[in-house]
Amino acid sequence: MEFLSYLISGISLGSVYAIIALGYTMVYGIAKMLNFAHGDVIMVGGYISICATSYLELPGWLSVLLAMAVCTVLGVVIEGLAYKPLRQATSLAVLITAIGVSYFLQNAALLIWGASPKGFTPIIPATNAQGEPNALPLFGGQVSISYISLLTMGACIIIMLALTFFTGQTKLGKAMRACSEDKGAAQLMGINVNRTISVTFAIGSALAAVAGVLLCSFTTSLMPTTGSMPGIKAFTAAVFGGIGSIPGAFLGGVLLGIIESLAKAYISTQLANAILFAVLIIVLLVKPSGLLGKYVPEKV
């Protein structure tokens, strides 16, 4: 039973990673860049949600929508100002620019909201007004799943299915896939590459905002540096599942959450991240393109 509860918390944490990874994998697929600023968009999403609930006294669900809107605009602006001029530049130049953006977001947050952790009210509180836990009891109450966990898992699955449908069936989604395959050819087929990339960043950032609110609902605190480690882990998850693959990002995220939760519970709290990364290394050595990725050898 103890194992089961660790598993559940692993899956719900993993679902947050999966939502970030889904955004990351879309952006990576099309822009082919390690977007280190992605994690910081998560953090911004969290702060916007805090501001919405505490200053504007909006309800939780509305604060999520507001965070999504702000992050979408932020993502598009970042892409347009910092990444778009570097379309032809080396991937390292874009990487360093992304690091610059990451520094900028962190330090801007530091100036606006301060360095000390801010308390975050989960969008579904742990207990209801009567003091009972907001959770679904299982096996006669031996194990329970909190509603926030259920919400996270549900959101994650819905987002994954929606993205799969979007990239597979819609015109814009197909344009995205075409751009990620070959930008030059896509342009020749009449696809507006710049607009497609902007839309991808918008989707990725909106997902980051959702993930930010959910992540903070679990950790219940928020700092300017909160986003960077989940950002890295989500990228790890995307690589783990096979970068560019939507089901891969989902699978990678959930597995990563489970590994982290179980490693913390049964092996060592201190080494949880080390174990996580060790698993990533082993997977990549066995399958160099991730669990569901396709390996494309260089043509001679």
Place this chain on the structure above:
Amino acid sequence: MNKLTKKIKGLKKTTKVDFATYLGVILAFVLFSVLRDAGVLNRSITGMLVPICAYIVMAVSLNLTVGILGELSLGHAGFMSVGAFSGVIASQSLQAAIPSAPARLAIAILVGAVFAAIAGTIVGIPVLRLQGDYLAIVTLAFGEIIKELINCLLVGYDSNGLHMAFNLDGSLTINDIGMEPGGMAIIKGAQGATGTETIASFTAGFILIMITLVIVLNLVRSRAGRAIMALRDNRIAAESVGINVTKYKMMAFVTSAALAGAAGALYGLNYSNLAASKFSFDTSILVLVYVVLGGLGNMWGSIIAAAVLYFLPEALRQFADFRMLVYAIVLILVMLATNSEQLKTLAGRVLPKRKGAAHNG
């Protein structure tokens, strides 16, 4: 005299650049030594001299991996960390055996380099089988693993020698590793190295930079260096002319790790307290920024970028709380200015065209 100028003119361009690099480092060292002894430099600047030396070595060594070998490494701080803590352990436990601080520092740096080279070999074997961003993410993973492992390390020294323990579940403390009551604690888990005798000096930093430059520049201009650059430019073609891919990738990667270890030892022995969390992913990124801004494969560029950018937050002190924000904006603007196509074409119209002469690093 005339003969000498003729000889200098006859040298290859790369040789001239190398000599200018050595000369520049020597002049900078002399200048800062004189200024420091004259009391012109304030304390915060003199305190930065040794770390700047360490970061210059870090940048030059990372440039070997990123610029010369052409593989993106995001875990360079891990090797610095291995070097720092093995160097600190060596220096602290040899306190009685070798009273001379410079000699002990030299040994500690050597120990740091050797241990980092071992770590580089262990990391390199799996990592170098991967390519591109996959390789990058795995180096990042190794950097984080090294950080967390050192975070769990407990090391002490007494008359029986070294005592070590691995604090897996967080329950052990420095008192549980079986030391005699008078023993000296060297590394206390997450607290890191404490009570280290700070024996690092600016002169030692200067010598280490010079040694690093000799190793890296001479390696690049030799048969092995050409093989490494051949792998960077076109792996398949390099294989087709008989170059052993694994051997030369490992050579570059391990050399780079060893130099980072040496830099780490110098850095570690500059502070009496040093935690493993100092050598996180952020530090790897910081050094990568130096390398990219200095120019890939360009060693003097790395040196200048490391020195200037390490100093920049200090120079931006007048902006107070805004200084890291300004730093970030400067970084983005510099990247846009040097890499944007529109700006390049604009600059191409204004500035005279450069000849397409060869430069190999």
Place this chain on the structure above:
Amino acid sequence: MAEKKFEKGKMVPVPSHSIIPERDLDKSPILECSHLGIDFGGLTAVNEFNITVGRTEIAGLIGPNGAGKTTVFNLLTKVYQPTRGTILLDGLDTHGKTPAQINRMGIARTFQNIRLFNNLSVEDNVKIGLHNQEKYSMFSGILRLPKYWRQEKAAHERALELLSIFDMQDLADHQAGSLPYGAQRRLEIVRALATNPSLLLLDEPAAGMNPSETAELMENIVKIRDTFQIAIMLIEHDMSLVMGICEGICVLNFGQIIAKGTAEEIQSNPTVIEAYLGKQQ
């Protein structure tokens, strides 16, 4: 043997006679391939590739686009490991070797899509070809021991000497990536020659060259064979080059050898004409 294959239902008779020129007849061949083949995920790209190349022969490998010519080169240099068959180089089996080991055994090649070390100088490109003939260690290089200076001087002189084959010694300091197309192709040949091969594989050496450049290239290929006394095998679409200098020609279609012989034999072979022009009504 040839008849037997014909009876087995194969459309094409494979001539069993060797295309080795007379001057190599008393020597063992440099290259012998038998039953060589490779499948890519169930698709057979090359099958039953049997060929023998003499010590100083210039052999041509031709065929329509997609016939598997470059795949044959990739098999010979072990960029791909063959699914079937054996490759003997100078009588030695090359099974399980890496591309780098193959080069050290004596096969050098150029690439259809030029693969130079673009950021390095022309001279360094050639020196990388000389890599395995220089013998000083990493430490001699770092410490610049006398061995380093001696061997680097020798490598410099040898590189200029090799570049002079194509009259490129004046370009030594230029960046390889900035050379014009034709010069890049020639540099690739020089780099391959620098590895001291006994068999040189040229993948479309005349691609993108004008007729006068092609004529010059033909002369140079013959000159290289004569001075270095090596075998050369080339893939080319320019028939004037192939028919002009190749002593033996092998025609490939859909991964199968459809004809082998001298230029005259190939030109009059109905199967070859059919493969290139389609069946006549």
